[in-house]
Amino acid sequence: MRVLFAGLSEKSHLYCQVPLAWALTAAGHEVRIAHSPGLTDVVTGTGLVSAPVGRDHALHEAMSLAPESQDAEIANWSRLGPGEADWPALRERYELSVPHGFALYNDPVLDDTVALARSWRPHLVIGDPIAYAGALAARAAGALHVRLLWCADVYGRARRTFVDLLSQAPVDERVDPLADWLDERGAPYGVVCDEELINGQYTLDTLPPSLRPPSALQTLSMRYVPYNGTAVWWDWLREEPKRPRICVTLGTSNTEAYGGDYVSLSETLGALATLDIEVVAALHPRQRAALTDVPAGVRLVDDVALHTLLPSCSAVIHHGGWGTYSTALINAVPQLALSTTVADLEWRGRSLERAGAGLFVHHSEADAELVLRHTLQLLDDPGFASAARRLRDESAAMPSPYDLVTVLTDLVAGR
Template sequence: MRVLIVTVGSRGDVAPYTGLAARLRAAGHAVAIATHDPFATLVGGTGCEFRPLPGDPRTILDAAALSVRVVPRVVRYLDAVGAALPDAVRPGVDVLVTGAATAPLVGHLGAGLGVPVLGAYLQPAHPTRAFPPPVSSVRSLGGFGNWMSARAVRAVVDGFSAPAVRTLRSRLGLAPGGTIAPPPVVYGFSPAVLPPPTDWPSDLRAVGYWWPEPPADWRPPPPLAGFLAAGDPPVHVGLGSLGDAPRARRFAGLAVRELRRRGFRVLVQGSVDAEPADDGVLLLGDVPHERLFPHVAAVLHHAGAGTTAAALRAGVPTVPVPVQADQHLWARRAVQLTVAPGALRLRTATPEQVADAVTAAVGDPRYRAGARRLAAILAAEDGAAAVLDMVDRLGQ
């Protein structure tokens, strides 16, 4: 079968689908991934076809803020993506697989083409009483409050897509204002990390992670290999897609200096203010987390879904610093699962608090034990197999 995966957003929103694509391809399917140009090499490394989508991947991060000022930019972005989708499927497709951000558009695309659609989501997108909507930084509002706030967020997100959906339906020859049945959805996170809420329908399943596909010929660059061999396992500091923002650079710079003062060796991914000239610090470029994290003592990170999953898989304790969207949910879960001593706030955490948290994560055996216990569970799961099964059934 010909399978097209559609996903947008940051690298962490795209990389997991490379593992899924590689698994589908190994099963004999012809697989393409439609996403943004910066990820063409990432997709090509799987042996799958890359089909370009327009726009700046960071726009989805802006949309997560649910701010009025970003609405015009997000609407224009989704309009451009919607306009490009018919070209992305033109070579032919038998099954469409979509991430959450593009699900409204891909659902109508599938309806217009008569092609089945599978939702393959990385973050919880369905309302529940169990926790507040992941795009929110608030703690639980109680069962009814969580449910209603999730419904409100869903309405806002659907509003972002509404103009693009209208244009796409017109282009596909569908009646204006029509609705579609929601596609089946599987979630690419482990039920051991976030158990599916009991008020979700039984067909919403958390099937386990589908891990990014690392380049087969990847080797650590000599500076990294030498640094890892030169001393104790270092602490990894990286704030993902947020890492180039001025506040994040300042946070990282202060954190690195304090960690060095406490005697930790440090690996840094992303930018830092006043880069330290110190042989106990190494600045990294693009290094696969799945290859790097098993060699570190702890991970100080923004708690994005992909980075959180990579740290859990590696069995290392973490110190989450969530800023937006689902990062707050994964940070809370890391603390609840005893793999992190606590979550910090980017705006208010002092260098001393950062170093204290890292010291606890590395020095308290509870967090190492919790991380290793969870890593053993994840190693026994096969999330991609469930998606492969669903694709096979939809394509029949």
């Protein structure tokens, strides 16, 4: 079987694909990773086969010039379910998101991705939920199209709400910016947009079912398996911590894209240093260089993969990123997310709160006193650890990427 992965050209998104891509490779299938040229070294560093297409997007430059965009309501996809958004608001969301988000990611690689698929003829295309270049390529090549989520499926949920409201809107207001854009981009290849093209035939979801938004899509569960690139199990990680160990990580993607962090790292570390705990701050080199004063009892690391660190932690304080959130879930680590509402961050943060396994705070409210108070909550209330263990067990019961290879092979054969 030939399998083409077509995600957004972001390192964090690629890392979500690696475990399944390697499971398919190890099972003897041919796997190619389509991506923009700037990601070539990252892809080849995973040991997978790189297929550069198109040109690099310029979203990071735009994001660094407008850091306030991470707090814009237009970027929040967590509150777009039935009854949460009216027709004018949801229509505006698509009118702005298509040209200023979806198209900026997809247009630079779309034509080359379709050309690659039509020449190589993959049997299966696995793509991000908003990697519409992959969706068009799958349709143009007659391949099975499966979405692999890096988020709670707020995009699928919003689309279902949009379609329902579209059918009820006044006739002169019935516009569909996403379908119009996909129709225009698919026309040279004889591809017409429909809901199956947007949503794929199937969706692979690595969130535990209890944390997912309601969905009517054909969903396949797959256990989250972390991939962090280069990983070393350092000797100090093999020893039992003498005090409760807290991990602080504010991510790398946000630092690289926006040029800064959601919260003050120095204030966060300063607050935690007053507790009788061990603090491990997993930092990007740029974050480490910006720290002028490191409190006693804080270990700074920039060479530790989270899946080697979090099993020894009593709690994690982070920016809400998918990799950190999911790695904490499978290791039963209570979480304090100091984050924004962009994409699905609010949904995941609030669902974690409802499950009793963590706390979600908008970064604008995250001062030193709040960090201190919430960290003590996570450490002192055994309910957080108990709920985190329930979510870990729920995740562990899901099929592994290895298990999904047979499922995907059977679905392709069934076509």
